[in-house]
Amino acid sequence: MTTCVLGFAAHSPRARSSSPSFAKSLSLSLTKSTPPASSPSPAAVHPPPLPPPSTATPSSYVALLPSFDLAPQPSRNSAVLNRLGFAAAAADFVLCHLISIIHHSSTLKPSVVFYAELFFPVPLFLRHRFSLDSIASCSKNGRRSAISGKVVQHVLVAQCCQQDSQLSTQYRKDCCTLYRHNFIPYIRRKLAWTDISTMQLRTFSHFNRGIVYCNAAAPSATIIQPVDKGAFLKLQNGSDIRGVAVDGVEAEPVSLTKPVTEAIAAAFAAWLLDRKKPDASRRLKVSIGHDSRISAQKLQDAVSRGLAGAGVDVIQYGYVKLSNEFLIKFMPDSFFLLQTKVMPCDPSGFSIVLCYWNVHTSVYEKCKLIQILTCRTLSSFIPHSPGLRVGWRLASTPAMFNSTLTKSEDFLCPVDGSIMITASHLPYNRNGFKFFTDAGGLGKVDIKDILERAADIHKNFTDEGLRESERKAAQSVRRVDYMTVYTSDLVAAVRKAAGNREKPLDGFHIVVDAGNGAGGFFAGKVLEPLGAITSGSQFLEPDGLFPNHIPNPEDKEAMKAITQAVLDNKADLGIIFDTDVDRSAAVDSSGRELNRNRLIALMSAIVLEEHPGTTIVTDSVTSDGLTTFIEKKLGGRHHRFKRGYKNVIDEAIRLNSVGEESHLAIETSGHGALKENNWLDDGAYLMVKLLNKLASAKASGLAGGSKVLTDMVDGLEEPGVAVELRLKIDQNHADLKGGSFREYGEAVLQHLSNITDSDPKLVKAPVNYEGIRVSGYGGWFLLRLSLHDPVLPLNIEAPSNEDAVKLGLTVLSAMREFQALDTSALDKFVQA
Numbered sequence: 001m002t003t004c005v006l007g008f009a010a011h012s013p014r015a016r017s018s019s020p021s022f023a024k025s026l027s028l029s030l031t032k033s034t035p036p037a038s039s040p041s042p043a044a045v046h047p048p049p050l051p052p053p054s055t056a057t058p059s060s061y062v063a064l065l066p067s068f069d070l071a072p073q074p075s076r077n078s079a080v081l082n083r084l085g086f087a088a089a090a091a092d093f094v095l096c097h098l099i100s101i102i103h104h105s106s107t108l109k110p111s112v113v114f115y116a117e118l119f120f121p122v123p124l125f126l127r128h129r130f131s132l133d134s135i136a137s138c139s140k141n142g143r144r145s146a147i148s149g150k151v152v153q154h155v156l157v158a159q160c161c162q163q164d165s166q167l168s169t170q171y172r173k174d175c176c177t178l179y180r181h182n183f184i185p186y187i188r189r190k191l192a193w194t195d196i197s198t199m200q201l202r203t204f205s206h207f208n209r210g211i212v213y214c215n216a217a218a219p220s221a222t223i224i225q226p227v228d229k230g231a232f233l234k235l236q237n238g239s240d241i242r243g244v245a246v247d248g249v250e251a252e253p254v255s256l257t258k259p260v261t262e263a264i265a266a267a268f269a270a271w272l273l274d275r276k277k278p279d280a281s282r283r284l285k286v287s288i289g290h291d292s293r294i295s296a297q298k299l300q301d302a303v304s305r306g307l308a309g310a311g312v313d314v315i316q317y318g319y320v321k322l323s324n325e326f327l328i329k330f331m332p333d334s335f336f337l338l339q340t341k342v343m344p345c346d347p348s349g350f351s352i353v354l355c356y357w358n359v360h361t362s363v364y365e366k367c368k369l370i371q372i373l374t375c376r377t378l379s380s381f382i383p384h385s386p387g388l389r390v391g392w393r394l395a396s397t398p399a400m401f402n403s404t405l406t407k408s409e410d411f412l413c414p415v416d417g418s419i420m421i422t423a424s425h426l427p428y429n430r431n432g433f434k435f436f437t438d439a440g441g442l443g444k445v446d447i448k449d450i451l452e453r454a455a456d457i458h459k460n461f462t463d464e465g466l467r468e469s470e471r472k473a474a475q476s477v478r479r480v481d482y483m484t485v486y487t488s489d490l491v492a493a494v495r496k497a498a499g500n501r502e503k504p505l506d507g508f509h510i511v512v513d514a515g516n517g518a519g520g521f522f523a524g525k526v527l528e529p530l531g532a533i534t535s536g537s538q539f540l541e542p543d544g545l546f547p548n549h550i551p552n553p554e555d556k557e558a559m560k561a562i563t564q565a566v567l568d569n570k571a572d573l574g575i576i577f578d579t580d581v582d583r584s585a586a587v588d589s590s591g592r593e594l595n596r597n598r599l600i601a602l603m604s605a606i607v608l609e610e611h612p613g614t615t616i617v618t619d620s621v622t623s624d625g626l627t628t629f630i631e632k633k634l635g636g637r638h639h640r641f642k643r644g645y646k647n648v649i650d651e652a653i654r655l656n657s658v659g660e661e662s663h664l665a666i667e668t669s670g671h672g673a674l675k676e677n678n679w680l681d682d683g684a685y686l687m688v689k690l691l692n693k694l695a696s697a698k699a700s701g702l703a704g705g706s707k708v709l710t711d712m713v714d715g716l717e718e719p720g721v722a723v724e725l726r727l728k729i730d731q732n733h734a735d736l737k738g739g740s741f742r743e744y745g746e747a748v749l750q751h752l753s754n755i756t757d758s759d760p761k762l763v764k765a766p767v768n769y770e771g772i773r774v775s776g777y778g779g780w781f782l783l784r785l786s787l788h789d790p791v792l793p794l795n796i797e798a799p800s801n802e803d804a805v806k807l808g809l810t811v812l813s814a815m816r817e818f819q820a821l822d823t824s825a826l827d828k829f830v831q832a
């Protein structure tokens with residue numbers, strides 16, 4: 001019988017001397033040895049001396065394993081819990097690696113015994129001995145106090161993969177599809193659990209390089225906690241679903257757990273089956289894509305199970321692809337087996353494990369793991385080797401909608417429904433879903449229906465049912481590189497607009513900032529094929545911790561970053577996307593930001609050239625100057641509607657249906673949709689329209705650069721001051737008197753309305769669809785209820801600060817008696 005002894009211990013002098021602080025380094029050694037005669041009792045056994053790490057690793061194991069400093073979560077008050085949690089988390093870490101080796105071995109049998117010893121420079125010693133079989137039964141009996149649920153999970157994975165490899169020499173990728181998240185993602189030297197385990201990461205921003213904080217959370221991954229309907233309904237965010245998917249942020253417990261996600265996906269399948277009513281001969285197909293969030297893979301797996309369990313075919317667009325050069329470089333001896341042995345894991349973009357074995361020698365001895373941290377780490381790992389590419393197949397929100405319209409059997413399109421896993425620009429711990437059919441994005445009513453169904457489905461989940469869904473997903477999930485279709489459509493659109501020239505952007509230097517979201521494709525897959533130079537583009541690599549700036553074209557820091565990139569590179573144009581590429585903005589060659597009202601003005605100018613007199617539908621916070629620009633300069637009609645991309649798109653569609661022609665629905669947030677593009681809410685397509693303009697200007701001999709775009713917004717009046725202040729309503733405040741924050745917010749708005757009515761210097765907007773919009777002092781303000789949050793956003797625009805303060809004081813005077821409203825931001829503004 002083969003036995004592996006895993007040992008790890010503090011080996012840095014600092015760690016030894018500061019044992020009470022618990023700081024220590026972790027290293028892994030693998031040795032083959034004979035198991036002890038009997039299972040030792042943790043309390044009674046003293047740790048035997050470990051061989052030094054260098055001699056402990058036999059040459060037969062080629063493993064590039066990282067070394068991390070680990071420390072327990074300092075804020076936990078229970079020291080014992082802390083230590084146990086720490087040890088169990090470390091056990092996870094070690095066993096995860098061991099098992100990833102073992103499950104690619106065809107020589108080990110399920111009866112193999114793993115023997116793990118965990119030593120710490122404190123009076124704590126854990127020693128575990130387990131076999132694949134015993135762990136499985138241990139799990140069934142619920143006796144898991146000493147080993148974490150995650151370890152059990154890993155072992156079951158190993159068992160499953162071994163059984164599979166015994167059945168066939170061909171490695172069946174699907175078998176592991178469901179378990180890819182079991183590999184720990186490394187984020188530079190940060191170790192992140194994307195799952196609920198014994199390990200919990202604390203706020204990432206508190207990370208010191210190489211330090212992981214962990215504690216002892218209950219292993220809840222396999223337990224279905226009851227979730228009431230109210231909790232499901234709280235996940236609704238307008239026409240999206242949003243929740244917390246990663247643990248570790250104070251007061252933000254995980255709401256998008258795996259079972260909740262699975263239930264939501266099953267509910268979408270049920271909703272779709274009701275709508276489409278396929279006959280017995282046809283199964284519905286649903287595509288799933290995701291952006292760079294660290295929880296993407298966990299949710300994609302759960303969504304796949306939910307859909308497959310409900311009898312729907314699942315097509316995943318998110319995965320990792322390695323170039324052939326890469327494979328050849330790292331697996332020279334066994335290239336024959338490479339294509340089937342490569343196992344991309346964690347396509348959220350942080351780690352890849354490549355495994356191979358040499359067919360000419362003993363399989364186990366040639367097993368090799370390569371941990372690749374990020375694209376950036378990869379490039380420093382193998383410098384100057386452009387062929388050694390790791391491609392993350394991420395999806396964008398518009399591409400997901402597009403997959404319901406594309407007609408291509410090769411790409412299994414059109415699909416009947418589509419799900420994008422994203423939480424746009426929100427912090428790293430959030431995630432969510434957007435749903436599409438060929439009729440567009442689902443609306444609020446549908447989302448509510450889906451969440452209600454999900455609550456019922458979740459209530460009736462059984463272990464047996466969940467296992468069945470897992471089995472079905474393993475059998476039915478297929479993968480397609482759909483972004484290829486989507487990006488070639490964008491390229492074709494620009495070529496067509498430029499008279500079918502192959503490289504209409506030849507000579508243009510355009511930099512892209514994807515904010516480490518999913519938009520990195522735009523540089524290499526859209527701009528470069530069109531002939532543009534994209535050097536100086538930044539943050540194209542997926543990184544769900546968004547370490548550089550928030551991927552949001554409305555964010556000041558983000559706009560500063562792309563502006564700087566344009567200026568540093570003397571580029572003609574800068575383009576910036578949000579995480580899931582449904583929003584965008586640009587920067588001209590002089591560093592002038594083309595976002596918010598300016599982007600709307602620019603898009604209106606382009607669309608009105610093509611469709612004179614058409615109506616431009618915008619959100620409610622657009623400026624008065626924009627109306628003048630659209631109506632007086634461009635000869636169009638400005639229909640200022642409500643905030644919310646879905647609201648503006650639906651309104652434009654409605655206008656067309658009642659005979660008023662509209663070709664553009666656009667928000668200051670950077671969301672925008674054109675009639676010619678099936679009303680697809682698509683940040684990338686907005687940028688395509690700008691590219692068309694550049695290309696055609698060049699073709700007609702006009703001077704290069706982005707001047708043609710800058711000139712188009714010439715004449716747009718801009719206010720001296722433009723601010724948005726977001727005033728929170730404390731939902732638990734007694735002043736709400738049991739009512740909802742919405743009712744409270746409405747009362748504030750009503751009071752403000754009364755006050756402005758009695759002020760002769762102020763004029764209420766005669767046509768207004770949301771909140772209270774008032775003109776005065778040469779400017780205007782709009783106070784409204786947020787679409788989603790207990791917040792009253794206040795927008796003020798005025799020629800000077802003094803005028804803006806006068807408007808602010810008016811609003812403040814109406815708020816005095818509303819004690820649940822936090823007016824501090826406004827107080828500060830009027831005092832400044």
Ligand SMILES: O=P(O)(O)OC[C@H]1O[C@H](O)[C@H](O)[C@@H](O)[C@@H]1O
Nearest residue numbers: 643644645669671786787788793
């Ligand atoms: O109402 P607010 O809180 O300002 O949020 C409004 C925004 O919500 C979401 O982010 C939508 O995707 C946007 O289309 C909308 O503009």
